Amino acid sequence: MLWIALYLPQLPLQALPWSHTGLEAALPVAVAEQHVLLGANRAAHALGVRAGQSVATALSLLPQLVVIPRERACEAALVERLALALGALTPHLSLAPDGVLLEVQSTLRLFGGIHALLHRAQALAHASGVQARTGCAPTPGAAWLFATSGLARPHALKARSSAQQLDRLPVASLSRLLPPSPRQSELLQALGIQTLGALRALPRAGLQRRLGVDLGLALDRSYGDAPDPRPWFAPPEHFTARRELMQRADEAAVLVAAVEALLPALRGWLQLRWQAVTELALRLRHEHGREPRPDTRLRLRLSAPSRDIGQLALLWRERLQRHALATPVYEIALELETAVPHGGTPGELLPAPGRQDGEHAALLDRLAARLGGDHVQRWVPQADHRPEHAQRARAAGEPPPASIAIPAAAPAAPRPLWLLPLPLPLVSDALGRPRHGGPLRVCSRAERIEAGWFDGALVRRDYHVAEGADHRLRWIYREHPSDVSSGGWFLHGWFG
Template identity: 45%
Template sequence: MLWLALHLRWLPLEALGAPPPPAEGAERPARAVVERQRLRVVNAVAHAAGVAPGMSTATALSLCPSLQLLARDPAREAAFVQLVAMALSCFTPHIVLQRDAVLLEVAGSLRLFGGLRGLAVRLRRTLQQVGARACIGMAPTAGAALLLARVGGAGGRPGRARTLEAARGLLDGLPSGSVIESLELPARLAELLQGIGCPWLGQVRALPRTGLQRRGGGALLDALDRAYGDAPDPQAWYEPPLQFEIGCELLHRADDAGMVAFAAQRLVQPLAGWLARQWLAAARCTLWLLHETTGRQAQAPTAVRLAMGQPTREAGQLLLLLRERLQRTEWPGPVYGLRLQLDESVALAGHEGRLVLTSGEAGAPATEPDAQAFNALIDRLSARLGPERVLRPVLHEDHRPERAAGSVPAQGGAPVQPAGRRPAGEGARPAWLLDEPLRLDERHHRPVHGGALVLRTKAERIEAGWFDGALACRDYFVAEGKDHRLRWVYRERQGDEWHWYLHGLFG
């Protein structure tokens, strides 16, 4: 297993929403999240002015009078973690939620996204669209990846290791006080370890377990056993909702389409991730613009409806369509909240639908963009795998099933012609034919394959091959076994005797 831990270090600030882009020539505002009259998180502008987490509000305002103080909202933080997890669902179905982090098990996703580097680039791009930044730790265990992301290694950077041995070495070098704070264990335990001269995690691991447990370190030892891979660490996977509908509040009023589209980015990316996780594509969706109540009468929300001609799950395309619709929509007042709702989805649609050789009706030619996309794919696959490994099927004029179809290199061949209709009276054909027919035993003149077979169709006779010296005289049947699987069998005349053979299997 390989775990990526995305620690949302600036979660209290990012959960409240990003401010709209400043006007040309204006500077970004300094912002900070306040909890119990102390600064919890500050943005880069406030940090440049000398403001740091842990300061009192009075000290911070004396250093930066224009500092915007925002109250911490734990409910919005929990909702934002789920929103990030939904957006990342397109990379792996194995996701675990933490209070300030999202864990991804990505061992099965590396080849799909071009290795670890390619996956990391896509992850950061998706996080940027949602409005989040993350410190990414990596390790073969979930606990180690989370500690390496939260605490960090040398220089405060997140630690990353692909093997358990390397991860243990990085964990040994973590400060024990920071680990205890990350695990939300009592602070007196950190004071105890500092007092006995164990500032590093490797020294803590070398202590006698019994003595440390008696002094309240049992929870710490259990967490370290799971992180070091010495104890099992089962995780509860994140399950996305069955229906997609999410919303967000805006800290600043939005008056024009550009500001609304900027705020809607953090909703569109989770929709794309949810669709990819469910293997669906969006056909229709609605963005509801929520307005402020005026007087005693609430204003009805404004509906911005999107109807895609070709269902899609691409976030960029959805956001482009949304911007176009917002430019042509009028609303009665400022927008203070958004809610995105998926109205209709289509299974297995989107980009894959363009890789077809014919359109909806049988025999109709493919459109030019479809043909170009298909040919470009064939060229890329042939260049990467070799022309001899990318084949396409072709039909031959022969009644014998094993000679009725073949394969030729797909690159540079003649265009594939659509197959005609199946002749009337022709029996069922399985998609899987054996390379060599398998001779079957007989019992009471009936074939046996894992038990006696029951013939479910009448005989379909095929006689061909007299013209090339490979005469075949066969009676084909669809047979059912005791396991209820359907087989394609035939009885062939060889001289004066008939023998049973298995030629194919039905899916």
Template identity: 40%
Template sequence: MAQGRVLLADAAAQRAGVMAGVGVSSARALLPALSLRPRDLARESAAMQAVACWAGRFTPRVSLADDTVLLEIGRCLRLFGGLRALVATIGESAASLDLSVALAVAPTPLAAHWLALSGVAVVCTSPARLAQHLDPLPVTLLPARAAAALQGFGSTTLGAARRLPAAALARRIGADAVCLLARAFGELPDPRPDFVFPEQFSMSLPLPAAVEHAPVLVFAARRLVAALSGWLTARQAGVRRATLRLRHVSGETALSLGFSEPIADAGRIERVLRERLDRLTLTAPVESLCLDALEVAARPGHDGALFGDAGGERERMGALRERLGARLGETQVVFPAVCNDHRPECATRCGAQPEASPPLSSALLSSLLSSLPPRPLWLLAAPESLREVAGRPYRGGRLDLLTGPERIESGWWDEGERGTETGAVDVRRDYFIARDAGGRAVWIFRECRAPGGWFLHGFFS
């Protein structure tokens, strides 16, 4: 509502006969229970910025025109499987965010703008056929003074206005209005300034009503996630860490969202967010949301594979790690890495992030594996002392030695460092593969240092 008139009516109001342009008193007469809200230009501008960022998912060439977002999609059609598929994808994505949009495609930006404002769902790519779609549109799309002048002498459509002599038309409605017509019909160029995606992403979303249960916030946050995804796609970047701030009447609650690699996929971001919100108990109702991208890194493209889907498998594993971290806590998910150490206790370590290793050829990998002695799949956290009878190890019965010994002697230089953490300092052991009474293969060793003894260190699968 602005200046005593309705600017926009929802579906329920329209069914009661309340339309845009109707006075407030007439609108209340048609619908006594009508709820009116004053126009908020600041919120409208913020919403347009969010939609422009979201549109970056489809094309980096975005521009804003009044209450319309214009997308230059000519160079992006192959990425989405053609024009019809791209238009359908945009419509489905907008619907999933509960955005009411009118879509139109035309060779000129102003023609697409006018068709969308008129609610005409046209997909026109031929300049030669553009006139047949624009001619029936009302002259009210032109500036108010030009439209009133045209209606004064009986021209109610753009087609009727264009049939008038150009010189006389310019005198009657002004040269600017004539130029608008020429730009819409492709007779004059119509350059548009590109929307400048912000250098840093920080976007707020006021909620229509206070929310008391955290899982309900997923739907509202989806718009912020979609805007972040579009912003990242347009900048060819990915986010490693983001923060969703839940603002209360006094104070706020911050949710940290961590990812295993720089990502821009809205689905993966939303899944992590959903896991965090499902386990959150709010201390106060939430009035608004704010999403900040804290750690952003360049995200190089991936080449397609002729055989297999290594990239897809990597993304699925990354998504699994992120969901486990969100559900169990980031400190509860660790990743093993190989260390250059002969001592079994020190041959691996765990970290918060997976470590990249240089790729090995299959021939080199086979050579390395064939040259290494067998190692058990299950290594005990600490070696288990075994009973010894007549120099032979026992564990629920005598252990029969199958292979060995393999001498491992290392770590004398590690005093007070990594060896101290694992209890493996200056190791001198003879390892054997043995079979226990149940027929299971085990990995045991004989301690070469005093006081000696036999120890169980692992189980083979």
């Protein structure tokens, strides 16, 4: 097995809700829990504030420091969102309080090796808006120790090299797996144990009697001498991701950047659940002035199921740019409304000729996002022999019906590309021949269309292809002489 660990050193600070006072400006900010600082931003760090200091000490050094209590719920939500994004790399994920562990042995060949996989993991973390340190080892404990210890080369692919690197780690790094008690720390210091290798070299019976079983078990699991079962991360049944903005947004560019940070988690959820999105919703929470402002809900419908976050980001950019914000937005929520089962697209050695369904659907979705779903339509065939009823307009983003009853084969007679909205009456000469800017020459045999008895709009027509003096081909018909009408000629369409 091979594990990758992603450790979030600034998680308490990065997970803070940005509605806290002071986070919108370049002020020194720190996160504290039980009167001890857990992290500080760059402004505070430059002025001498460090993690591990007491709040009193930090305030004595920097009276203008903004101290914010830790938000564990926000940290758990951020770690889960990162785990969903990493679901695009492997379904074997395990959550830690401040990071994510990935078992990637089965996906190495798919992504081109461990180095490409590490690069993708870092890119997904960056796209999700977090800073992560990575570690790689044959066991999850060793990978986590490598990521949290700040090694120059925190990657070991073999058990032997992993054990050699673990031997050089200080004993204090073991607290990342199992925090030692004060008595254990004092005993290790009294024994002069400085590294994990020296601790492992002690007799195991005496080590367990003096330091307990748990510490020795954590050490054995890191070296691979004992099994290390981990609970797998299970994605939620429904996808919803929220993000509070770093600044109040009154333009589309800020909202687009916030939505793009949520899309990697959506793609990972879709891959873990073997689904593809067909309809998304974006809820915008506005600032409340004198009167409460209701949330704005925007919907995005796709003409074809997709997992492509690049396409989704482009569609949301087009959608948000044409939406005027009445009041600034301080939080967004991306919700998956409709998804369909999707096992992925099979690979092809050579692209099939004329295979442009995906590009055509992407173009329709982009036009609908830019112009509005009601302004982009497509024709859907109908089970009717009458040309004016053989198809109808449907919104481009509207999902197609489950089934369409259409003839198994196209009609043998030619059909024009341009059909007139209403048939145009034609004049006839003394012999009853049609005229349209001059005499028309009939070029085809009659095609009888007789239908509409079932809805009270019966038609009985004989269609022909006719050529005029301008050498343009027309689609004309003559009403059946037994009809109540005069049996005249009509122009119904033009051939391209």
